[in-house]
Amino acid sequence: MADKKENELSAGIPVRLRGIDTEGNSINVSMTETKKSLFFVQFINNGSLNDINIPGEYILYPAVKDNPFNGWCWLKVIGGSDYIQILILFSSLEEKRRSCINGEYSEWK
Structure with a gap:
């Protein structure tokens, strides 16, 4: 997967997301974890x-x-x-x- 370019990825429903944390480290999080971080009051x-x-x-x-x-x-x-x-x-x-x-x-x- 790492050797595919972004525009070569197939469409679908994501189950995990890749990103960078506040300290610049690469992270791979579940959709549940992602949703929790987006919710705020x-x-x-x-x-x-x-x-x-x-x-x-x-x-x-x-x-x-x-x-x-x-x-x-x-x-x-x-x-x-x-x-x-x-x-x-x-x-x-x-x-x-x-x-x-x-x-x-x-x-x-």
């Missing part, structure tokens, strides 16, 4: 829920404005130019959802 400790519109997963501090729970929450944002926000309160797992279409937010439900 952002912590938001101030600002407004109305400004969080990039798809991803977040942990919100109680100080974040426009939070209907006013407590520690998980937030999942799904979509693109239009999106939904799913908010879950840590303490009770109560859930609220809303959408943003053409820049207009729906009510939390």
